[in-house]
Amino acid sequence: MxxxxxxxxxxxxxxxxxxxxxxxxxxxFERDASIDAQLPAAVVFPRTTAEVSRILAVASEMQVPxxxxxxxxxxxxxxxxxxxxxxxxxxxxxDILEIDAENRTALVEPGVVNLDLSAEVEGLGLYYAPDPSxxxxxxxxxxxxxxxxxxxxxxxxxxxxxxxxxxxxFPGGEVxxxxxxxxxxPGYDLLSAVIGSEGTMGVxxxxxxxxxxxxxxxxxxxxxxxxxxxxxxxxxAIIGNGIIPAALxxxxxxxxxxxxxxxxxxxxxxxxxxxxxxxxxxxxxxxxQREAVLDLCRAARAREIRVAQSTAEREAIWxxxxxxxxxxGRLAPNYYIQDCVVPxxxxxxxxxxxxxxxxxxxxIIANVFHAGDGNLHPNLLFDVRDSDQVQRVIAAGEExxxxxxxxxxxxxxxxxxxxxxxxxxxxxxxxxDLEAMRKLxxxxxxxxxxxxxxxxxxxxxPHAAKIxxxxxxxxxxxxxxxx
Amino acid sequence: xxxxxxxxxxxxxASPEAITGDTPSVDGKRPGLSVAPSSAPALAAxxxxxxxxxxxxxxxxxxxxxxxxxxxxxxxxxxRTTGLDAVTGYEPADLIVTAEAGVTLADLQxxxxxxxxxxxxxxxxxxxATVGGVVAANAHGPLRYAFGxxxxxxxxxxxxxxxxxxVKSGGEVVKNVAGFGLHKLHVGxxxxxxxxxxxxxxxxxxxxxxxxxLCAFEDSHAAFxxxxxxxxxxxxxxxxxxxxxxxxxxxxxxxxxxxxVRFLGGxxxxxxQARDAEATGTAAGAAAIEKIGPDxxxxxxxxxxxxxxxxxxxxxxxxxxxxPTATHHVYGDLMRSAAAVGGEAMVVGDPLNGSLxxxxxxxxxxxxxxxxxxxxxxxxxxxxxxARAVSQEHGGSLVLQRGSQALKAACDVWGPHPQGLAAMRSIxxxxxxxxxxxxGRFVGGx
Numbered sequence: 022m023x024x025x026x027x028x029x030x031x032x033x034x035x036x037x038x039x040x041x042x043x044x045x046x047x048x049x050f051e052r053d054a055s056i057d058a059q060l061p062a063a064v065v066f067p068r069t070t071a072e073v074s075r076i077l078a079v080a081s082e083m084q085v086p087x088x089x090x091x092x093x094x095x096x097x098x099x100x101x102x103x104x105x106x107x108x109x110x111x112x113x114x115x116d117i118l119e120i121d122a123e124n125r126t127a128l129v130e131p132g133v134v135n136l137d138l139s140a141e142v143e144g145l146g147l148y149y150a151p152d153p154s155x156x157x158x159x160x161x162x163x164x165x166x167x168x169x170x171x172x173x174x175x176x177x178x179x180x181x182x183x184x185x186x187x188x189x190x191f192p193g194g195e196v197x198x199x200x201x202x203x204x205x206x207p208g209y210d211l212l213s214a215v216i217g218s219e220g221t222m223g224v225x226x227x228x229x230x231x232x233x234x235x236x237x238x239x240x241x242x243x244x245x246x247x248x249x250x251x252x253x254x255x256x257x258a259i260i261g262n263g264i265i266p267a268a269l270x271x272x273x274x275x276x277x278x279x280x281x282x283x284x285x286x287x288x289x290x291x292x293x294x295x296x297x298x299x300x301x302x303x304x305x306x307x308x309x310q311r312e313a314v315l316d317l318c319r320a321a322r323a324r325e326i327r328v329a330q331s332t333a334e335r336e337a338i339w340x341x342x343x344x345x346x347x348x349x350g351r352l353a354p355n356y357y358i359q360d361c362v363v364p365x366x367x368x369x370x371x372x373x374x375x376x377x378x379x380x381x382x383x384x385i386i387a388n389v390f391h392a393g394d395g396n397l398h399p400n401l402l403f404d405v406r407d408s409d410q411v412q413r414v415i416a417a418g419e420e421x422x423x424x425x426x427x428x429x430x431x432x433x434x435x436x437x438x439x440x441x442x443x444x445x446x447x448x449x450x451x452x453x454d455l456e457a458m459r460k461l462x463x464x465x466x467x468x469x470x471x472x473x474x475x476x477x478x479x480x481x482x483p484h485a486a487k488i489x490x491x492x493x494x495x496x497x498x499x500x501x502x503x504x
Numbered sequence: 505x506x507x508x509x510x511x512x513x514x515x516x517x518a519s520p521e522a523i524t525g526d527t528p529s530v531d532g533k534r535p536g537l538s539v540a541p542s543s544a545p546a547l548a549a550x551x552x553x554x555x556x557x558x559x560x561x562x563x564x565x566x567x568x569x570x571x572x573x574x575x576x577x578x579x580x581x582x583x584r585t586t587g588l589d590a591v592t593g594y595e596p597a598d599l600i601v602t603a604e605a606g607v608t609l610a611d612l613q614x615x616x617x618x619x620x621x622x623x624x625x626x627x628x629x630x631x632x633a634t635v636g637g638v639v640a641a642n643a644h645g646p647l648r649y650a651f652g653x654x655x656x657x658x659x660x661x662x663x664x665x666x667x668x669x670x671v672k673s674g675g676e677v678v679k680n681v682a683g684f685g686l687h688k689l690h691v692g693x694x695x696x697x698x699x700x701x702x703x704x705x706x707x708x709x710x711x712x713x714x715x716x717x718l719c720a721f722e723d724s725h726a727a728f729x730x731x732x733x734x735x736x737x738x739x740x741x742x743x744x745x746x747x748x749x750x751x752x753x754x755x756x757x758x759x760x761x762x763x764x765v766r767f768l769g770g771x772x773x774x775x776x777q778a779r780d781a782e783a784t785g786t787a788a789g790a791a792a793i794e795k796i797g798p799d800x801x802x803x804x805x806x807x808x809x810x811x812x813x814x815x816x817x818x819x820x821x822x823x824x825x826x827x828p829t830a831t832h833h834v835y836g837d838l839m840r841s842a843a844a845v846g847g848e849a850m851v852v853g854d855p856l857n858g859s860l861x862x863x864x865x866x867x868x869x870x871x872x873x874x875x876x877x878x879x880x881x882x883x884x885x886x887x888x889x890x891a892r893a894v895s896q897e898h899g900g901s902l903v904l905q906r907g908s909q910a911l912k913a914a915c916d917v918w919g920p921h922p923q924g925l926a927a928m929r930s931i932x933x934x935x936x937x938x939x940x941x942x943x944g945r946f947v948g949g950x
Contacts, residue, residue, distance in 0.1 A: 178652075199924055201827075204825050209924075211689075263620060305776050364598040434679040
């Protein structure tokens with residue numbers, strides 16, 4: 022590939038100041054928040070849809086791989102550049118173009134930060150519901166690519182349930198508007214193909230999102246248990262009683278202690294399992310649900326339940342939860358965060374299994390997860406300089422993934438597959454299933470240029486094995502993004 | 505197509521009992537035989553054989569929405585999913601259910617109801633409508649405001665591609681981003697990308713309380729404005745109906761326009777919502793407000809959803825959309841222009857979602873009289889074109905869902921080609937290279 026020619030073509034589209042190509046300048050773009058790293062040939066920062074379209078036409082003509090990138094907070098490698106490829110950053114496309122309060126929609130560019138949108142519409146009594154833990158930094162473009170979740174998915178759904186329309190530039194440069202404020206546009210629902218496609222089908226240049234009215238009332242409880250399985254039992258009991266809280270989040274002792282040391286939010290010392298329950302909606306709904314929720318927690322042997330008495334107390338609880346991954350940086354130089362999902366009723370047994378794995382492999386596993394959705398986030402802590410430990414982490418991680426899939430679960434609830442889990446896709450899907458997905462990608466990207474080395478298994482063996490190849494220390498920097 | 509040879513082969517693959525001559529006719533095309541395999545692998549083997557011989561396949565579930573789509577380019581075989589009729593996975597505490605494609609919605613709901621749960625999809629004729637058909641036709645009603653459509657509820661799908669390969673997408677958990685959203689792409693694809701053999705849905709707890717308010721309005725704009733105002737009270741669903749629609753649904757007309765609004769939830773919350781909504785409705789100029797309890801309310805909403813899908817097909821059934829705040833413009837125009845065509849025109853608009861339907865039925869006499877006039881289409885083609893233009897002007901689109909063969913031929917049922925059609929065609933080619941699945945029925949001749 023003629024890098025010099027590529028750079029010139031890109032410069033002619035966006036201007037010389039918006040293309041980065043010198044090796045020493047490229048280094049800061051080699052990573053996202055996952056375990057991989059790769060230098061691209063060039064990073065390009067378009068400002069408009071037309072520029073994106075021209076860039077993709079050049080990529081197609083020169084047969085250069087393309088990786089779109091938002092804030093780079095992704096945990097599965099979706100925004101790690103491809104070798105000799107273009108990294109297309111949407112960071113200059115960050116305008117909120119329209120807020121339609123009457124129709125409760127917002128039209129934004131892909132570089133708009135998730136939390137900034139909610140802040141912008143708060144005065145109208147509205148908000149954007151999906152709330153990944155990295156919402157202070159992550160972009161809506163990245164959220165669309167990954168179909169991101171968050172703590173409040175349980176009641177409100179993930180990104181895909183909140184996107185009404187997209188402007189997409191397909192490989193080759195064709196621009197199409199999909200969906201819109203009016204429902205039921207005829208044709209295949211291409212939104213469903215593009216959302217969650219991890220940057221493999223094109224570049225999103227405008228996003229029409231649904232806004233929700235802020236709930237009239239919110240209550241947040243912190244229930245303290247002796248162990249995680251008891252907290253899981255409370256979760257099952259709450260859902261089994263027909264109550265769908267806004268959030269049901271569990272943290273184990275390793276996590277709460279790390280958070281306490283990092284953020285001093287007042288989590289109790291020595292709690293084996295902490296459950297955050299948030300209920301929201303009309304005051305009457307909360308009045309109906311409050312006692313039931315508290316009783317069910319007590320019945321599951323909660324030894325203490327704290328009710329947030331003020332907005333400040335509620336925010337402190339969440340600051341701790343959303344800062345959890347960052348706080349783990351205090352415990353070990355590196356971590357490997359998993360994202361499996363299991364049927365909710367399997368949670369207690371899976372959590373016991375995770376504990377057992379930690380013991381057998383002699384590693385620390387810190388758990389902080391979306392219990393209501395059955396979405397686990399075991400964090401396997403390690404020091405990349407200790408190769409024996411790295412091997413144990415890899416083997417332990419695989420055991421956990423295998424157990425979750427055997428329990429009827431999935432590889433990923435919200436982080437995506439990327440490079441991190443690609444080799445495990447064959448554990449979940451048959452060759453025919455995977456070929457069907459490849460067909461879908463090819464329909465958009467016949468030359469296979471968009472994030473070409475990701476999502477699908479390469480057959481090179483479990484990806485986690487690459488952990489030791491990565492340049493240490495990996496996660497000290499990644500963790501900082503969550504603080 | 506050698507029907508007899510195919511008959512023998514399919515009987516070998518499925519079973520002789522799976523083959524019948526009982527086939528539906530769609531737009532004048534009636535397949536020569538019908539096959540109803542009794543398992544997903546058998547259905548896959550049947551599709552492989554149909555692909556091998558290039559037999560155009562009409563996919564049939566409960567047949568409630570079989571009219572939707574362009575006239576089939578060909579229809580050699582009717583492939584029925586009725587043999588796949590088991591609920592294969594249901595763990596109430598996981599809020600997840602998996603059912604084979606031929607399970608009727610009514611049966612599925614009965615299974616869920618036994619555990620105080622529901623699949624919140626309000627579809628026409630649930631006693632006949634099947635899981636596969638509901639997903640393929642993207643059947644939904646006003647409940648979508650609170651719960652979304654099948655797209656939001658389908659977490660996984662098993663389907664047979666056009667070459668006969670059985671695959672799955674998604675999974676049996678409530679949150680999942682492993683792999684692409686093929687299962688969601690099938691929603692509304694009318695089976696043109698594959699034959700659905702089973703689907704996994706996220707389900708919801710049954711609400712304790714269910715209250716519907718009927719607010720009568722003289723003026724349709726006021727009715728729609730009230731619908732938007734009522735969003736402050738977190739309604740579950742709403743619809744505005746004209747007099748003709750009220751006659752069908754309520755058996756009476758409460759006023760020139762009636763706004764129905766429904767609240768589902770806990771007892772005390774719904775009590776307050778209904779109280780607040782009454783005040784809002786009155787302030788918005790409702791002439792009379794009637795309050796209806798759960799059973800009567802549920803029956804009424806079902807009638808509203810069924811409207812237009814009667815086995816005795818109307819002369820035309822139009823589905824329109826608009827930006828929600830502009831729904832009243834399309835509603836008003838549909839009323840006026842349908843009235844000009846003559847006969848009974850039932851118009852229902854959803855002020856919260858921006859979707860509308862217009863059902864035209866003519867008495868036999870009126871039909872005859874209109875036929876005497878120059879156009880054999882009796883002006884219905886003009887209605888479709890005009891209403892489509894109005895919907896587009898307000899950000900939406902219009903689909904002719906039911907109508908005579910001549911009417912479908914006169915106005916493209918889907919309207920102008922959507923953006924992204926090239927990608928849609930590529931997807932179709934990838935999943936049904938032989939173009940045998942419901943050929944010609946989808947957008948752009950797909």
